[in-house]
Structure formats: structure tokens, C-alpha cells
Amino acid sequence: xxxxxxxxxxxxxxxVRDTIEAIDRVGAWWTTSFQGxxxxxxxxxxxxxxxxxxxxxxxxxxxxxxxxxxxxSRLPWLKDExxxxxxxxxxxxxxxxxxxQVQMTHKGLVPQVECFExxxxxxxxxxxxxxxxxxxxxxxxxxxxxRSQT
Numbered sequence: 001x002x003x004x005x006x007x008x009x010x011x012x013x014x015x016v017r018d019t020i021e022a023i024d025r026v027g028a029w030w031t032t033s034f035q036g037x038x039x040x041x042x043x044x045x046x047x048x049x050x051x052x053x054x055x056x057x058x059x060x061x062x063x064x065x066x067x068x069x070x071x072x073s074r075l076p077w078l079k080d081e082x083x084x085x086x087x088x089x090x091x092x093x094x095x096x097x098x099x100x101q102v103q104m105t106h107k108g109l110v111p112q113v114e115c116f117e118x119x120x121x122x123x124x125x126x127x128x129x130x131x132x133x134x135x136x137x138x139x140x141x142x143x144x145x146x147r148s149q150t
Contacts, residue, residue, distance in 0.1 A: 006109040006120055008127050011099045012135040016064060019093050019100050022134050023066055029131040029140030038068070049143060051076050054084055066091040078114050102131070 012019055026045060027034035036045030036056075043058040052075050060067035068091075073084035087108030094101050104127050109119055126142070134140030 004110045004112075006106040006116070006123060007103060008123060009101060009103045010128060010132045010135075011096075011101055012132065014100055014135045016093050016095060016100050019102060019135060020063065020066065020091075022131065023091050023093075023102070025134070027142060029134045029142055030126045031143040033143070038066075044071075056089070059088075064093050075115060077118075080114065083113055083115050084108075100135075102127075 014022065022029070024038045026038050026047065031047045031049060033048035034045060037043040038045045038056070038058055040061050041058050043061075044056065045058075046053060046055050053073065054070055054075075055072040056068040057071050058066065059069045068089040070084045070087045070089070072082075074081050075083060087106060090105045090107055092103045092105075094103075104123070106119070106123065109116060130140040130142060
């Protein structure tokens with residue numbers, strides 16, 4: 001795996017199974033503007049943030065790994081509005097040190113691309129805070145709902 005790809009890791013007391021199920025509930029931690037399904041290979045879904053949208057296909061979904069492939073994207077605030085198209089979001093879930101560890105890698109989101117810094121900040125909020133909150137408290141803070149920090 002290319003070490004330059006954006007990667008973040010969170011810990012949780014939730015079981016591996018519950019963690020995978022929480023990741024699948026994209027609208028509960030990322031954005032309430034979620035359409036589609038994200039539970040098995042072949043499922044497709046879309047997330048929206050105003051004019052910004054990303055379409056995904058689930059290419060792998062096992063008991064410990066999920067891979068989302070970006071089939072289409074429009075990030076109008078970038079010079080290359082389709083910068084995410086062709087990238088993959090990879091979720092690896094395992095037990096480590098008595099807790100469940102979630103490692104999320106956005107393969108293709110590297111420091112050399114325009115979106116890196118802003119997208120890194122976004123993933124840090126949605127994975128590092130909102131998904132972690134969903135796992136710990138049963139409710140995340142997706143875009144479209146008030147968050148404690150903005």
C-alpha cells in the first residue's frame with residue numbers, strides 16, 4: 001500500500017461486526033444526503049454536499065474489509081472537479097489490544113493532489129469524530145446535523 005495515501009485509524013469498544021455495520025450506515029456518520037445501499041459487493045451509493053457529489057460502488061465487503069470505488073465525482077471547488085474519480089476508500093477492521101481498530105485509507109488521495117489538505121480535514125472530522133461517536137454512543141454527527149465542533 002502506498003504510504004502517501006491518506007490513512008487514519010480509530011479505536012472502538014464496539015465489536016468488529018457492529019463496526020462494519022456502522023461503516024455501512026454512511027448516512028449516520030458522513031452525510032444525511034446519502035442515497036443507495038452500502039452493505040454488499042455491487043451496491044452503489046451517492047453522497048452529496050450541495051453541488052459536490054461522489055458516486056461509489058462497493059467492490060469488496062467481507063467481515064473485516066470494505067472497499068468503496070469512486071465511479072464518478074464532482075468537487076466544483078477544485079481545478080480538476082473529478083479528482084476523486086477512480087480512487088478507493090478502503091476500510092480494514094481488526095481487533096488490536098482488546099479494542100476494535102478501524103483503519104481507513106483513501107487510496108489516491110495523496111499530498112500531490114489539490115484536494116489533499118481539505119479532504120484530509122473532512123475525513124478527520126467524519127471518521128475521526130463522527131464515526132467514532134457513532135461507535136461509542138450510537139449516534140454520529142453527519143453533515144446535515146449539528147456538530148459540536150465545526
